[in-house]
Amino acid sequence: MPESVSAVLGPRYRAVAVPVDGGDLHVGVWEPEDAAATGAATPTAVLTHGITASHVSWAALARALPGVRLVAPDLRGRGRSRDLPAPYGMPRHADDVAAALDHLGVRDAVAVGHSMGAFVALVLADRHPHLVRSLHLVDGGMPLLPPPGVAPQDVAAAVLGPAADRLRMTFPSRTAYREFWSDHPALGPYRDEVVTAYVDYDLVGEEPELSPATRPAALEExxxxxxxGASVQASLQGVPARPVTWYVAPRGLMDEVPPLYPDAARERWTRELPTLRLVAVDDVNHYTVVLGAHGVRQLLPHLEADLR
Structure with a gap:
């Protein structure tokens, strides 16, 4: 692991290999600073990342929750779980996450998901309800609505096109990959040591043939x-059964307006799911809502209330 990544993950962190169908799921675990004192009562959160991300995207949140056990897998087809085979899909990811919690002896967790990871968390709560106490869906989880003029079957490509394009590129060095991200409008202007670690972790292979660590086939599926997705639609029926907080960012994947969830989407889902608690996060984009300290500070009061 690059030194920049290890430094950001910190001394509380350890990596765990969890046996799942097809191989080992790579899971990052941050233990509480005073785990011996809290013992079995240690609060636990399970963190699921976005569609082309990794568990390193939670490093800023881990710093802000020193008294909490955090369990954060690299989802199948991403990061150091890249070589786990298909099929992918939300039920498959949810079952992998449940296997990680069982492996670690976690019986009760607050589930926090970002972007695609919010959909994973939603399906996890539906398929494994005994494991999930409450849900925190960060700029994800609610089905995406077609922008004006875009057919439903083209929504995903329209929203995630730039992310998908990157996965088919190669880079001669880590420096070149950092430079690629420095030009990205949603991350370049907000680059700090957490963003740098996130970028440095997201490479596989050897120089001069480095490539992003998400398999294109995983994204496509x-x-x-x-x-x-049928599993997501079914899982929405369970939203009233437990506390669900939905955080929305004001800017999108390219730091643009309108965001991933514009006003029409917010109005639709809060109308259809009246128990859904909407939290509008201020002055962040789709990435910095979890990668940046400003975004994390706004998530904390709601997370800490549930973790208590």
Whole structure:
């Protein structure tokens, strides 16, 4: 692991290999600073990342929750779980996450998901309800609505096109990959040591043939679930059964307006799911809502209330 990544993950962190169908799921675990004192009562959150991300995207939140056990897998087809085979899809990811919690002896967790990871968390709560106490869906989880002029089958490509394009590129060095991201409008202007670690972790292979650590096939299979996946639609029926907080960012994947969830989407889902608690996060984009300290500070009061 690059030194920049290890430094950001910190001394509480350890990596765990969890046996799942097809191989080992790579899971990052942050233990509480005073785990011996809290013992079995240690609060636990399970964190699921976005569609082309990794568990390193939670490093800023881990710093802000020193008294909490955090369990954060690299989802199948991403990061150091990249070589786990298909099929992918939200039910497959949810079952992998449940296997990780069982492996670690976690019986009760607050589930926090970002972007696609919010859909994973939603399906996890539906398929494994005994494991999930409450849900925190960060700029994800609610099916994406077609922008004006875009057919439903083209929504995912329209929203995630730039992310998908990157996966088919190669880079001669880590420096070149950092430079690629420095030009990205949603991350370049907000680059700090957490963003740098996130970027440095997201490479596999050897120089001069480095490539992003998400398999294009995983993205292609997963992407439809974000629009009209049957497992997500079924899981929405369970929203009233437990506390669900939905955080929305004011800017999108390219730091643009309108965001991933514009006003029409917010109005639709809060109308259809009246128990859904909407939290509008201020002055962040789709990435910095979890990668940046400003976004994390706004998530904390709601997370800490549930973790208590």
């Amino acid at each position: 997963d992407i439809r679930d974000l629009v009209d």
